[in-house]
Amino acid sequence: PSGRTVLVTGGAGFIGSHLVDALVEDNAVRILDNFSSGTPDRVHPDATVFEGDIRDDATLSRAMDGVDLVFHEAALVSVQASVEEPKRSHSVNLEATLSLLECARREDARVVLASSAAIYGQPEYTPIDEGHPTEPSSPYGLEKLTIDRYARLYHELYGLETVALRYFNVYGPRQAGGDYSGVISIFLEQARNGEPITVNGDGTQTRDFVHISDVVQANLLAAQTESVGAAFNVGTGETVTIRELAETIRSVVGSDSEIVHRDPRPGDIEQSQAELSAIRSALGYEPTVTLADGLQTLVEAT
Template identity: 65%
Template sequence: MGSPAIRDNTVLVTGGAGFVGSHLVDALRPNNEVRVLDDFSNGHREYVPDDVTVIEGDVGDEDVLEPAMDGVDLVFHQAAIVSVTESVDDPRHSHETNLEASLKLLERARHEDARVVVASSAATYGHPDELPVTESASMDPTSPYGVQKLALDQYARLYADLYDLPTVTLRYFNVYGPRQQGPYSGVIATFLEQARAGEPITVEGDGSQTRDFVHVSDVVRANLRAATTEIVGGAYNVGTGERTSIRTLAETVRTVVGSSSTIVHRDPRPGDIRHSRADVSKARRELGFEARIGLETGIRALVNETDLGVSIDSDRPVVDSPSDQR
C-alpha cells in the first residue's frame, strides 16, 4: 500500500537539519515548498538541500516562529532536546525547548489552521507494566524529557479536541539510521563507531535489556501517513513490534562490520528501562503503517552506505526475507 501523496503544500519541518527531520525534508521537497526551522545546535547545514528555505533560530522565539509558520499547510514538529541525561541535568532548559516552545508552535498552527504531526517518544511510558506496550498503557515517565513529551502529547490531543486543530502524535521507539551523530546519537551509531575502529564495544549492564529498534526510513513513512490520515487527535507507537537485546545488537554489529572488537560490559545506567517493545497494531489499523526494514538489513545498509530512503509516493517493502523480520 503506497503512502498518500503530499503535494503542493507549504510544509515546515522544525529541527529539519537534524536526524529524523532531514530525512523528512528529503522525502517532501520534490513535491512541496519546504521550510526548515533549526537553530543548528544539533542540526547540520549539509543535511539541508539548497532548494529548501532555511530559517535559523529557536522554535521558542516568536519573532522567528511567526514568519516561519506564515501560510503553512503542514508542520512536522521534530525540534527537541532529545537527551534524557541533559533533561535530568537541566530540566528547566529542556522544558523550555521541549514544551514551552512546542505550545507556542501549536498556537501558531491554530492561527494558520495548519495540521501538526508531533514527534513524541516511548519515554512517555516509563517502565512498562507489560509488553508489548499499547498506546493506552499507563504513563509513568522516569525523566523530565519523558514528562515533557507526555505533556506535549496531551496538549496535541487537547488542541484537536478543543480547537479542532488537526494533530497526530507519533511515539518513536529507538530510531536509528544515517545522519545519527553527536553525543546522544543512539546505541547503534555508538556500536558501529566502536566496531569500525576496532575498539571494545561497550554494553551498559549485562546486555539482557531489550529495545525496539526502528529505521529512520520507516519513521519517515509513519510521518507521511500521519500527515494524511483522516483520524486526528490521537497518538501512535512507531516501532517494529520486535525487541532485540543489547548484547545481541552488539554481536550483530560486530558481525556485519567484520570487526575483531571485544564486547565489554560496564555499569548500567541508573533508572534504565529494562525492556521495551511497541504494540504497533493501532498504527497498522488506523494509519496503514508498519515497519518494513529489519534490524540486520538496516545495520548492513548503514555499514555499506546503502540508501533506504522513502519516496513520498511509495512505501514498498525493502525487506522481503522473513528471516530478517525477527
C-alpha cells in the first residue's frame, strides 16, 4: 500500500512494529499501543503514537478517525494467560476487536486482522487447510476463532473489506520481551547463556515456524487483495520437530548447552503444519525465509 492512512494496533509489539517499519516510507502510519508488552524503542520514529488501551472506546475512536487501512495486531498473546484469566483475555482479544470493527465500519476502512492456528486446536490431519475443523482448546483460541468469524461476517453483512490471517508459529527479531515468548527465543537465550535447553516432552512434536518477514509479506498482500471476507493460513508449509529445533539452535549458536527433556506441556499440539494453497493462489504469497536461514540471521543480528 502507498499514500494511505494506516493504523497498526499493537504497533509497539513484535509483529506490529515490523509491519510499521514496512509501511512508514509510503504511508501515514499510526500506532495504537498501551505498551503493556510492546516497548517504545521498537516504534519507528515516523509513526504517530496513540498511547492507550484498545478497550478504551475514546482512544480507539481517535486512533481510527480518518484511517483507510488497519492492521490489527494488538492482543494478549499468551495462551497460558488466557487460561488463567479468560475474562481479561476475552475483553482484549474479542470485545476490543468488535469495537475496532465497528469503527472500521464507520470509516469504511479495510481491516487485516491477526487470527491464529490456535483456532484449529488439536489437528485431525496435516497439513491443516482453512477448512479444517475448528476446536480451539484455550480461551485464546476461541477468541481468535470468534474474531476470525466476525471479520467474515462484517464483510457479508456490511460489505467491510476484511482479511483474517491465521498465523502459525511466528519468530524473528524483537520477539523476546514481556512475560511471554515463543520457543525459538527461549531456546536461543538458553543456548547463549549455556543453560540447559528445555524440551517439553520427547520433542517429537512438530511446528511450522514462519519468519516475521513472511508474515509482513502476507499482511501487505492482504492489504491489496480483492479476496476480502476470507481467512488464510500464514506459515511455510515446512515442519521441524522441537528436538531438531533445539539441536539446530545449539549448533548455530555454537553452544555446549545440554538438551534436557521435561514433562510434556498439558494440551500441547502434536503436529502443526500449514497448508498454503489458498493464500498462494488468492494473494500470491510465497514464503521466502527457510528456518535455517531465519535462525542464522537471528543469531547474527541479535
